[in-house]
Amino acid sequence: MISRDQLREIRDNGLWHQNSSLIQILGLCPLLAVTTTLVNGVMLSLATIIVMAVANVAVASLRNLIPHEIRIPVFILIVAALVTIVDLIFNAYFHELYLVLGIFIPLIVTNCIVLARVEAFANKNPPLQSLLDGVFMGIGLLWTLALLGGLRELIGAGTLFSGIDMVFPALQGLQLLPADYPGLLLAILPPGAFILLGCLIAWKNWVEARAAAHRPDPGAGQAAPVALADGA
Numbered sequence: 001m002i003s004r005d006q007l008r009e010i011r012d013n014g015l016w017h018q019n020s021s022l023i024q025i026l027g028l029c030p031l032l033a034v035t036t037t038l039v040n041g042v043m044l045s046l047a048t049i050i051v052m053a054v055a056n057v058a059v060a061s062l063r064n065l066i067p068h069e070i071r072i073p074v075f076i077l078i079v080a081a082l083v084t085i086v087d088l089i090f091n092a093y094f095h096e097l098y099l100v101l102g103i104f105i106p107l108i109v110t111n112c113i114v115l116a117r118v119e120a121f122a123n124k125n126p127p128l129q130s131l132l133d134g135v136f137m138g139i140g141l142l143w144t145l146a147l148l149g150g151l152r153e154l155i156g157a158g159t160l161f162s163g164i165d166m167v168f169p170a171l172q173g174l175q176l177l178p179a180d181y182p183g184l185l186l187a188i189l190p191p192g193a194f195i196l197l198g199c200l201i202a203w204k205n206w207v208e209a210r211a212a213a214h215r216p217d218p219g220a221g222q223a224a225p226v227a228l229a230d231g232a
Helices: 004-017 028-033 038-062 068-093 095-104 106-110 112-122 127-157 190-214
Strands: none
Touching: 004 127, 028 095, 028 106, 028 127, 028 190, 038 068, 038 095, 038 106, 038 112, 038 127, 068 095, 068 106, 068 112, 095 106, 106 112, 112 127, 127 190
């Protein structure tokens, strides 16, 4: 079983305190290359969540059977098998999106986020905690990629949910800005991704600094110690 405090710690670390994109700065390749639209970022994040959650459970269940000297190759083998399954599912059911995401689905195998959580958490904790860690770390990645992709798409093209028809054929993307909006090419290019990611990191630091400033000082109500004179 897992206590409420453990669950809260795993949730807060995954979503905010140890956010893989804004704090650990891991997985920059998909973060910067795929987030040209909100849909691309969300779908790659969902694939990563599945791989992380199942890989964490597998490693946590087998951690006492895997020799320490070969643990990394074994971890990569487990992740590669899961990524192959996800890759085939995307190719079968979301073929158009699969062509858009291209090489970045197979590259989940070498994603630093997945390997970091397998090595740092799943290899040292029981399966349930490892499952939750993979899910919440993945959700932290998801909201970051969704926000970054949405901003880049809106600023770059004036649309939102462009390409949603590749996932749900009955739906269409939204044109939020006027049809004659020329778009800002910088937002869609990699330099724009770096700039917006820097803005998101600065925003997170500002939020945490503001929260720390409003947090009550635990020692504020205590009286200052009185210095004793020599010889007292």
